[in-house]
Amino acid sequence: MEVENRFITIKASIDGFPQLSDFEVKTETLSLSFGVGNKQVVLVKNIYVSIDPYQLNRMKSSQTVLSFASAIIPGEAIDTYGVGRVVESDKPDFQKGDLVVGLLSWGEYTIVKEGTILNKLDPMGLPLPHHVGTLGISGLTAYGGFFEVCKPKKGETVFVSAASGSVGCLVGQYAKLFGCYVVGCAGSQKKVDLLKEELGFDDAFNYKEETDLKSALKRYFPGGIDIYFDNVGGGMLEAAVANMNTFGRVAICGVISEYTDNGKRAAPNMLDVLYKSITIQGFLVKDYIKLHKDFFSTTMEHLQTGKMKAPTDISCGLESVPSAFIGLFLGDNVGKKIVQIADE
Amino acid sequence: MEVENRFITIKASIDGFPQLSDFEVKTETLSLSFGVGNKQVVLVKNIYVSIDPYQLNRMKSSQTVLSFASAIIPGEAIDTYGVGRVVESDKPDFQKGDLVVGLLSWGEYTIVKEGTILNKLDPMGLPLPHHVGTLGISGLTAYGGFFEVCKPKKGETVFVSAASGSVGCLVGQYAKLFGCYVVGCAGSQKKVDLLKEELGFDDAFNYKEETDLKSALKRYFPGGIDIYFDNVGGGMLEAAVANMNTFGRVAICGVISEYTDNGKRAAPNMLDVLYKSITIQGFLVKDYIKLHKDFFSTTMEHLQTGKMKAPTDISCGLESVPSAFIGLFLGDNVGKKIVQIADE
Numbered sequence: 001m002e003v004e005n006r007f008i009t010i011k012a013s014i015d016g017f018p019q020l021s022d023f024e025v026k027t028e029t030l031s032l033s034f035g036v037g038n039k040q041v042v043l044v045k046n047i048y049v050s051i052d053p054y055q056l057n058r059m060k061s062s063q064t065v066l067s068f069a070s071a072i073i074p075g076e077a078i079d080t081y082g083v084g085r086v087v088e089s090d091k092p093d094f095q096k097g098d099l100v101v102g103l104l105s106w107g108e109y110t111i112v113k114e115g116t117i118l119n120k121l122d123p124m125g126l127p128l129p130h131h132v133g134t135l136g137i138s139g140l141t142a143y144g145g146f147f148e149v150c151k152p153k154k155g156e157t158v159f160v161s162a163a164s165g166s167v168g169c170l171v172g173q174y175a176k177l178f179g180c181y182v183v184g185c186a187g188s189q190k191k192v193d194l195l196k197e198e199l200g201f202d203d204a205f206n207y208k209e210e211t212d213l214k215s216a217l218k219r220y221f222p223g224g225i226d227i228y229f230d231n232v233g234g235g236m237l238e239a240a241v242a243n244m245n246t247f248g249r250v251a252i253c254g255v256i257s258e259y260t261d262n263g264k265r266a267a268p269n270m271l272d273v274l275y276k277s278i279t280i281q282g283f284l285v286k287d288y289i290k291l292h293k294d295f296f297s298t299t300m301e302h303l304q305t306g307k308m309k310a311p312t313d314i315s316c317g318l319e320s321v322p323s324a325f326i327g328l329f330l331g332d333n334v335g336k337k338i339v340q341i342a343d344e
Numbered sequence: 345m346e347v348e349n350r351f352i353t354i355k356a357s358i359d360g361f362p363q364l365s366d367f368e369v370k371t372e373t374l375s376l377s378f379g380v381g382n383k384q385v386v387l388v389k390n391i392y393v394s395i396d397p398y399q400l401n402r403m404k405s406s407q408t409v410l411s412f413a414s415a416i417i418p419g420e421a422i423d424t425y426g427v428g429r430v431v432e433s434d435k436p437d438f439q440k441g442d443l444v445v446g447l448l449s450w451g452e453y454t455i456v457k458e459g460t461i462l463n464k465l466d467p468m469g470l471p472l473p474h475h476v477g478t479l480g481i482s483g484l485t486a487y488g489g490f491f492e493v494c495k496p497k498k499g500e501t502v503f504v505s506a507a508s509g510s511v512g513c514l515v516g517q518y519a520k521l522f523g524c525y526v527v528g529c530a531g532s533q534k535k536v537d538l539l540k541e542e543l544g545f546d547d548a549f550n551y552k553e554e555t556d557l558k559s560a561l562k563r564y565f566p567g568g569i570d571i572y573f574d575n576v577g578g579g580m581l582e583a584a585v586a587n588m589n590t591f592g593r594v595a596i597c598g599v600i601s602e603y604t605d606n607g608k609r610a611a612p613n614m615l616d617v618l619y620k621s622i623t624i625q626g627f628l629v630k631d632y633i634k635l636h637k638d639f640f641s642t643t644m645e646h647l648q649t650g651k652m653k654a655p656t657d658i659s660c661g662l663e664s665v666p667s668a669f670i671g672l673f674l675g676d677n678v679g680k681k682i683v684q685i686a687d688e
Contacts, residue, residue, distance in 0.1 A: 057615065233614045255614045265611035270577045270599045271401070273626035280624040282617035 007107025013061035023322035049082035133336030134310035142170035144288025149251040154179035162231035164191035166336035213239035241268035311335025351451025357405035367666035393426035477680030478654035486514035488632025493595040498523035506575035508535035510680035557583035585612035655679025
């Protein structure tokens with residue numbers, strides 16, 4: 001069987017801020033050779049695909065730090081988490097028409113090979129986009145990072161940056177449900193309102209309105225910060241470390257302020273780290289795959305009972321992928337950024 | 345009872361590099377009021393006192409980061425770990441002539457008040473200076489930091505900076521005895537020789553002869569660093585993080601390169617921290633007091649059987665305290681720096 005597949009790719013490596021002109025739509029003929037050897041494959045029509053900042057690091061010419069994901073090769077398809085429907089399958093456990101969730105691509109179709117993450121999806125009454133973000137990689141990242149890296153205790157104070165983003169908005173809600181005091185920061189009044197009025201954060205602020213981040217955090221945390229869930233790096237990391245309490249924990253989940261500028265570096269005061277016995281720990285979602293069952297059942301229940309919300313920001317059409325992606329670095333998205341490629 | 349006590353103090357707060365002129369010898373009359381209320385006291389004649397870099401942070405005008413030790417007040421005595429002999433005691437468990445170890449001072453005598461660390465000392469056949477450093481605070485710092493913060497596994501690679509210093513030389517030896525591959529750096533050929541020829545390090549280098557620390561570490565650790573025990577901060581921390589393996593651990597034990605320059609800051613690449621799931625953890629010896637019994641028996645046995653060595657660098661006379669202290673920041677000391685105040 002053959003299908004014409006339109007997909008998004010990069011023209012060349014991207015080392016600075018991504019531009020629309022860095023991307024192009026290409027067309028290929030996907031030819032499935034079923035039943036050849038043991039290489040069982042599934043052809044999936046993509047419905048919703050995830051748009052994530054870390055992809056930019058896979059697009060750089062220097063790939064030395066990326067051990068967990070391959071470099072994105074100019075001209076080739078870009079893999080990403082998503083939800084789709086089976087068109088044709090060589091694997092007995094997948095039938096034509098099945099809804100699936102797993103590693104798809106920024107394209108209309110994906111050939112999912114043996115060994116690649118792909119599972120049949122029962123939406124369990126929730127919208128399909130929830131399964132891309134909140135119940136997908138973003139959710140497990142938030143869950144693993146908060147509970148395993150931050151090791152929270154009830155009553156502790158938690159600061160979340162990029163708090164209206166895909167991971168941040170979930171971390172804040174997990175922390176509130178767990179019994180912590182939670183403050184988030186974001187880049188617009190609309191986002192701040194979302195955090196305080198919809199997601200139950202104790203407080204929130206627009207970092208763009210603060211001239212001195214260290215003083216701002218002192219104001220929001222007069223008793224200090226026990227846990228900082230960092231999605232941004234840069235000056236916010238420095239300010240948070242300065243405000244941490246003894247035995248404070250910093251989870252490094254993202255460094256988005258540095259993704260578009262290799263020369264920019266945070267310089268947290270190591271005297272603070274030393275004298276307050278602070279732990280700064282980087283982590284990747286792959287470190288916490290073992291938590292998936294707990295994460296999924298807990299989060300599903302919170303969503304079904306309305307205790308948690310899943311802010312989602314959806315653009316439509318394959319052609320919108322590049323602008324949706326670039327928008328992540330401009331702070332355009334509110335909640336999990338997803339592109340809908342096809343009708344459900 | 346009264347004694348004349350000569351002691352070292354600072355004339356004013358010290359915010360930059362310490363100078364001899366920042367210090368002075370003062371004389372006071374120590375007057376003991378035994379039996380007043382429940383305030384039991386012991387008068388100790390100091391023999392050996394410890395000289396440690398962290399004291400500089402207690403001498404600064406800005407004391408915000410120091411939660412574990414009080415600021416040093418100009419004109420007053422400066423407390424430090426040391427070995428001495430009881431002159432007079434109001435506590436039944438201390439008798440005149442007893443050897444003691446605990447929190448003494450940079451002076452000829454110390455009045456040790458109730459609640460301050462003081463223990464009777466049985467040298468167990470080892471030189472008294474061993475009980476100031478290797479079997480004292482420096483040793484417990486090395487032991488707690490290496491085993492609890494670094495969480496070593498046999499066969500892992502360990503890098504130690506300031507490796508011929510009081511803590512570093514012990515960390516390297518613990519790591520070798522535990523079964524790790526250990527490389528240290530220091531600031532002179534004499535120190536490098538000590539590490540390789542006397543202390544059993546697998547390799548060592550003079551960082552002053554390297555123009556590119558990142559490349560140097562790549563050369564010494566072609567397979568990457570699993571554990572970095574950091575005593576210095578600055579560019580060495582940045583270079584080590586760049587060379588860490590996945591799940592690498594960095595123990596922040598000291599930041600001596602920044603003690604004398606508040607504006608200097610390390611900026612380790614947080615993309616490395618993130619993508620290699622690196623943990624950077626500050627710690628203080630007070631976090632690991634619970635390990636003291638294990639530490640002491642293990643280390644005592646290693647010293648008695650000759651498996652560990654305790655390099656010690658002793659200056660003589662109270663007046664030598666300021667130069668001994670300043671020398672720490674010039675890299676003058678080889679091993680634990682101690683000043684002998686009185687004959688044994």
